[in-house]
Amino acid sequence: MTLDAGALDTLFREARTHNGWLDQPVTDDDLRAIFDLMKYGPTSANCSPARFVFVRSAEAKEKLKPALSAGNTAKTMAAPVTAIVAYDPKFYDHLPKLFPHADARAWFVSSEALAQETAFRNGTLQGGYFILAARALGIDTGPMSGFDKAKVDEAFFAESGWKSNFLVNLGYGDATSLFARSPRFEFAEACAIV
Amino acid sequence: MTLDAGALDTLFREARTHNGWLDQPVTDDDLRAIFDLMKYGPTSANCSPARFVFVRSAEAKEKLKPALSAGNTAKTMAAPVTAIVAYDPKFYDHLPKLFPHADARAWFVSSEALAQETAFRNGTLQGGYFILAARALGIDTGPMSGFDKAKVDEAFFAESGWKSNFLVNLGYGDATSLFARSPRFEFAEACAIV
Numbered sequence: 001m002t003l004d005a006g007a008l009d010t011l012f013r014e015a016r017t018h019n020g021w022l023d024q025p026v027t028d029d030d031l032r033a034i035f036d037l038m039k040y041g042p043t044s045a046n047c048s049p050a051r052f053v054f055v056r057s058a059e060a061k062e063k064l065k066p067a068l069s070a071g072n073t074a075k076t077m078a079a080p081v082t083a084i085v086a087y088d089p090k091f092y093d094h095l096p097k098l099f100p101h102a103d104a105r106a107w108f109v110s111s112e113a114l115a116q117e118t119a120f121r122n123g124t125l126q127g128g129y130f131i132l133a134a135r136a137l138g139i140d141t142g143p144m145s146g147f148d149k150a151k152v153d154e155a156f157f158a159e160s161g162w163k164s165n166f167l168v169n170l171g172y173g174d175a176t177s178l179f180a181r182s183p184r185f186e187f188a189e190a191c192a193i194v
Numbered sequence: 195m196t197l198d199a200g201a202l203d204t205l206f207r208e209a210r211t212h213n214g215w216l217d218q219p220v221t222d223d224d225l226r227a228i229f230d231l232m233k234y235g236p237t238s239a240n241c242s243p244a245r246f247v248f249v250r251s252a253e254a255k256e257k258l259k260p261a262l263s264a265g266n267t268a269k270t271m272a273a274p275v276t277a278i279v280a281y282d283p284k285f286y287d288h289l290p291k292l293f294p295h296a297d298a299r300a301w302f303v304s305s306e307a308l309a310q311e312t313a314f315r316n317g318t319l320q321g322g323y324f325i326l327a328a329r330a331l332g333i334d335t336g337p338m339s340g341f342d343k344a345k346v347d348e349a350f351f352a353e354s355g356w357k358s359n360f361l362v363n364l365g366y367g368d369a370t371s372l373f374a375r376s377p378r379f380e381f382a383e384a385c386a387i388v
Binding site: 001002003004007008010011012013015017028031032035036037038039040041042044046048050051052053054055056057060094097098099100101118120121124125126127128129131132133136137138141143144145146156165166179182183184185187190191192193194 | 195196197198201202204205206207209211222225226229230231232233234235236238240242244245246247248249250251254288291292293294295312314315318319320321322323325326327330331332335337338339350359360373376377378379381384385386387388
């Protein structure tokens with residue numbers, strides 16, 4: 001029940017954030033397959049607040065463009081798909097379905113601060129599962145925080161009320177455009193066993 | 195470069211949040227191995243704000259106990275290890291090492307709100323990578339938000355200034371104590387392709 005070395009390389013050790021993309025599409029079936037893995041990752045009370053808008057058409061890319069930071073524009077416009085990883089601030093309205101064991105909706109309706117923190121934490125966790133699910137299926141990712149969230153929310157979420165969290169370009173990476181990998185912490189710099 | 199069905203089951207489809215634990219230890223080498231995968235997951239400007247305290251000794255478990263919610267106490271005291279997934283609010287002081295390409299420290303020193311949001315988002319992403327890295331190595335997880343963060347911070351982070359985010363029990367799960375899996379969203383309930 002452990003993964004082999006090649007799988008660990010694909011997920012973690014050899015996986016890279018990509019900035020250039022091969023001319024190879026990401027299909028509806030690919031996006032569904034990523035979601036159908038991601039959705040099983042754990043969230044608090046199974047609250048599953050993450051929402052995903054997959055920006056693929058030229059029209060939708062143009063709608064996204066004004067919100068992108070300068071350094072993220074060219075690679076995002078060129079990516080086969082850009083996922084807007086968002087969350088639903090009213091995720092708790094779905095808890096009677098998602099967590100039928102208890103009245104979990106009441107925990108969040110009574111505290112706006114708890115609901116907001118829970119949506120952001122768990123929506124972000126699901127974003128992490130999403131990145132690794134894509135990699136597991138052989139699809140490269142380019143996650144980004146450099147964009148104007150208010151503009152994205154106005155352009156894409158005026159009706160739903162969802163809130164953008166971060167973006168993930170999806171496709172098949174062009175290894176020739178990779179930067180060198182940046183250094184990581186040693187265990188003792190970031191961890192303690194007590 | 196795609197994972198096989200067994201690996202996808204181990205990471206996502208058959209993996210479960212565990213509440214009961216077999217009498218089998220989690221070693222220092224196991225904890226280092228999880229970290230040595232997790233650390234490669236992407237973060238914004240490689241900021242790597244997550245910090246991990248692995249609570250394993252009886253003394254440290256007793257220090258954690260008063261912070262646990264009633265429903266999380268027994269299973270956490272019984273778990274071979276409980277990881278406190280935390281983040282360093284001053285993560286930016288390490289950016290000259292972690293992101294040598296630019297003066298990224300300046301981006302965060304000048305905005306407390308951006309620094310806090312970046313620490314929470316990216317520390318949480320790393321928490322997601324951590325859960326899947328443990329599963330990849332055959333170690334079961336039990337993530338939890340139900341605890342008093344102020345108490346944990348006072349008991350464990352008075353000196354470092356780190357902030358607790360969530361907890362993850364680690365060990366080898368006792369399948370007889372599993373709950374039934376809760377329902378998940380369908381693709382169209384949480385996603386759109388535009």
